[in-house]
Amino acid sequence: MSDHLISTRVLAGQCPRCRTLVLTGIAEGVPAHVDPHPVAPAGELTAVVQGRATYTVKQGELVRRDALRVRSLRGPVVVDHRCGEPIPAAQLAPPDPPPAPRQVPHISATATRVREHLLAAGPDLIWRIAVALTLPAEDVTTAVRRLDDAGQIQRTDPRPGMPTHWAAVPVEHVPPY
Ligand SMILES: [Zn+2]
Numbered sequence: 001m002s003d004h005l006i007s008t009r010v011l012a013g014q015c016p017r018c019r020t021l022v023l024t025g026i027a028e029g030v031p032a033h034v035d036p037h038p039v040a041p042a043g044e045l046t047a048v049v050q051g052r053a054t055y056t057v058k059q060g061e062l063v064r065r066d067a068l069r070v071r072s073l074r075g076p077v078v079v080d081h082r083c084g085e086p087i088p089a090a091q092l093a094p095p096d097p098p099p100a101p102r103q104v105p106h107i108s109a110t111a112t113r114v115r116e117h118l119l120a121a122g123p124d125l126i127w128r129i130a131v132a133l134t135l136p137a138e139d140v141t142t143a144v145r146r147l148d149d150a151g152q153i154q155r156t157d158p159r160p161g162m163p164t165h166w167a168a169v170p171v172e173h174v175p176p177y
Contacts, residue, residue, distance in 0.1 A: 005029035009060040012036065018083040027055060027062035034062065035086060038076035043091030047079035054079050104152050104174045110135060111143040115152055115168050123156045123165035151175045 010025035015033060022033045034055060039047065044054050044065075055062040056073040065073055079087060106112065113133050118124060121132065126144055130137040144166055147153040152174050156165040 007061040007063070010034075010057065010062055015081055015083060020081075020083075022081045023062075023078065025062045027064050030064075032062050033081045034078040035081050036078070037087070038078055038093040039087050040091050040093045043087040043093070044077050044079065046087055046091055050082070050085070052080040052082060102171050104171055105150060105176065107146050107150060107152070108143060110139050111147050111152075114140060114143045115147060118153060118166060118168035123167040125163055125165055129166070 005028040006026055007028050008026040010023040013022055013024045013033075014020070015022045021036050023036050024031070024033050026032070032053070032055065038057070039054075047054050054065045055078050056065055056075045057063075057078060058073070058075050062078070063069070063073060065077065076093065104115065113135075114129055117129055117132055124132070126140050127137055129135075129144075130140040133140070144153065148155075148166075152169055153166050154169050156167045158164055
């Protein structure tokens with residue numbers, strides 16, 4: 001990268017002609033307007049064939065992808081905006097995968113099965129959990145006690161004279177170890 005040419009952080013804006021959303025910034029001294037959606041390699045190829053410049057978004061700035069740099073640049077690739085010529089949707093980069101769901105701390109395989117049963121089936125009794133999972137009641141009792149200690153399950157409000165039902169605590173309320 002040249003030291004004497006300025007680059008600025010990209011900003012969201014509107015194309016003054018077609019009014020679609022674009023990102024604008026100065027890329028090493030040259031003003032750039034790019035489509036906001038990163039492209040897949042096929043989309044970059046399409047852009048290059050059309051004679052459009054491509055950029056890597058690096059630390060919020062646009063870095064022109066020329067032949068010398070293209071192999072070393074890592075990051076989302078965006079292409080010069082052309083009014084009415086979006087890169088086909090099939091050639092855009094897939095969206096980021098959703099964050100992995102939070103996991104509760106692992107206690108034991110049996111405890112995991114008990115908790116998953118309660119998540120799926122709702123509050124349940126120990127003996128019914130044992131039947132559903134075809135596990136000895138003692139194993140379920142032990143798992144329930146350890147899940148309760150870990151805050152992963154809780155007693156539902158017991159009605160007088162009713163046996164204790166257990167319910168899974170939502171993952172966001174489970175304390176970390
Ligand atoms: Zn436009």
